[in-house]
Amino acid sequence: MMTDIAIIGKGPAGWSCAITARMRGLSVLVLAPQHDASWLARTERIDNYPGLPEISGRALLDAFQAQALAMGAEKRGGLVRQVLPTDGGFMLLVESDVVEAKTVVLAMGAARPALLPGEEELVGAGVSYCATCDGMLYRGKRLAVLSASAEGAEESLFLEKLASRMDYYPLKPHETGALPSSVQVIREKPEALERTAEGLCVRTKEKTRAYDGVFIFRSAVSLSMLMGDLATEGSFIPVDRGMRTNVPGVFAAGDCTGRPLQVAKAVGEGNVAAISAAEYLAARG
Ligand SMILES: Cc1cc2nc3c(=O)[nH]c(=O)nc-3n(C[C@H](O)[C@H](O)[C@H](O)COP(=O)(O)OP(=O)(O)OC[C@H]3O[C@@H](n4cnc5c(N)ncnc54)[C@H](O)[C@@H]3O)c2cc1C
Structure with missing residues (x-):
């Protein structure tokens, strides 16, 4: 209606x-x-x-x-x-x-929310905001979740079952205890997203890691x-x-x-x- x-x-x-x-x-x-x-x-x-x-x-x-x-x-x-x-x-x-x-x-x-450099251009090309809508596209793939709250950790439980590997980046401090031990929690601040020959990369000051998909969960x-x-x-x-x-x-x-x-x-x-x-x-x- x-x-x-x-x-x-x-x-x-x-x-x-x-x-x-x-x-x-x-x-x-x-x-x-x-x-x-x-x-x-x-x-x-x-x-x-x-x-x-x-x-x-x-x-x-x-x-x-x-x-x-x-x-x-x-x-x-x-x-x-x-x-x-x-x-x-x-x-x-x-x-x-x-x-x-x-x-x-x-x-x-x-x-x-302040978007990450590269984020807007990659929406629909590897960057997603909805686990239910897009999760199935990443069955058996490498995933990163960037989340500002514990709600993102809950969404990750569904994604983790599909992914071959998952890394979790807390964008703000929050409880991540619900995540299974197979998920690596990376406490480095994401600075940009970029597409390279290796895949869709999350760049932090310390390192750049490649994935097939990146899910971002924020409250705005x-x-x-x-x-x-x-x-x-x-x-x-x-x-x-x-x-x-x-x-x-x-x-x-x-x-x-x-x-x-x-x-x-x-x-x-x-x-x-x-x-x-x-x-x-x-x-x-
Ligand atoms: C510490 C502090 C002290 C304050 N003291 C005073 C005071 O003494 N006097 C005074 O008059 N004002 C004060 N304010 C300001 C006051 O709180 C705000 O002006 C007021 O809350 C604004 O109301 P709003 O409805 O516009 O937005 P908000 O109250 O911020 O509500 C926004 C709503 O939108 C939702 N939302 C955002 N994005 C989306 C989306 N994409 N989809 C769905 N929902 C979304 C949020 O979840 C939230 O429910 C203070 C603010 C703070 C933080």
Whole structure:
């Protein structure tokens, strides 16, 4: 079923957008990884959110979510990897699934991954972000997994069964104890990916190692990979006063639109994005 609004991100901007969209009678799907990456979840105490002095970030976030879900918003776990325009709206690739929506609100916060040199050019040519989608292509092959979190270690369990050999590079410190002993954990910082006669190489300061495939797991996606047609200014998304991006039917709210990076601003922009999305849908009939 095609939802009226797919909201990418479950921080204050995303939940505020969901609440107002439900008030306008729209169907709402909020998409974000299970593991909470909202900056608000990491904030011990907020003193400048009106009406709720000294509230913890976690408590405020839980209250936003409870209100949105009680009003009928739905949520689904998973990182959105790509948004593609279709005839009637948009198709969103969520991990290895597809979600369809008439409009999209980008509420992904300010965290953006820095891509490795060579990474973007090698996507689809050996570099993959989805074990379920592409794992089978590498049966009996040499694999490297580059992962920013323990979720990558879990994905690796499936890949390890297929691969002839697997190396695991933690991009940030995290628990890797779940990995079988056949997987070599390499604690060297990957500096670049490159194609050579030996294969697809991961270069670190210490050494360059060749593989047939490289899987990369992070908790965010670069804007260029998420949506090729989206205009950007540095790592932010320019919007007009209605939170409209340059792509008709796509709106943005919160930290991803730029400074100041504040909860009250994110909540306000989420509200405006929902109203603009409702107007857009009404105009289309
Ligand atoms: C330590 C700290 C202290 C702070 N103190 C204050 C304060 O006192 N007052 C104040 O007003 N603000 C404060 N802030 C800032 C505030 O937390 C942010 O401005 C606010 O959380 C922004 O909300 P957001 O919804 O735009 O983004 P976020 O809250 O960052 O939420 C982003 C969401 O998008 C999801 N996401 C990202 N990429 C994808 C993707 N590709 N697919 C699916 N989901 C995705 C994330 O998982 C997350 O759920 C503080 C921040 C920090 C880190």
